[in-house]
Amino acid sequence: MANHHYNPSFNLRHFANEQRTLWVLDKDTGRIWVKKGGRSGRYDVFAKNGYNPVRYADGTEDSSVEDFYTEFEALAAPVIDSIISVTNIDLRSGRANLDSLLR
Numbered sequence: 001m002a003n004h005h006y007n008p009s010f011n012l013r014h015f016a017n018e019q020r021t022l023w024v025l026d027k028d029t030g031r032i033w034v035k036k037g038g039r040s041g042r043y044d045v046f047a048k049n050g051y052n053p054v055r056y057a058d059g060t061e062d063s064s065v066e067d068f069y070t071e072f073e074a075l076a077a078p079v080i081d082s083i084i085s086v087t088n089i090d091l092r093s094g095r096a097n098l099d100s101l102l103r
Helices: 009-015 063-083 096-103
Strands: 003-005 021-025 034-035 047-049
Touching: 009 063
Parallel strands: none
Antiparallel strands: 003 047, 021 034
């Protein structure tokens, strides 16, 4: 079963330092720990195994929700990255991604 992020890795990397280290707080236990992102920048936090598939009564699963999230995140990531990286946002420069994201 796949590990699905409910907080996308592209978003998590904005909270990590240059060494891709992310500090994580468990609100329930008060435990704090450090997670290092892999070479791809993926983190194994804020994720659950089998979080997004639709399970039918006959036991089959449909991954179309995860497929949608994957496609949406691919469009959202550059828009969010550009918003975070600049103080003056020129929407014309990222218009194609923004238009696709808002459709």
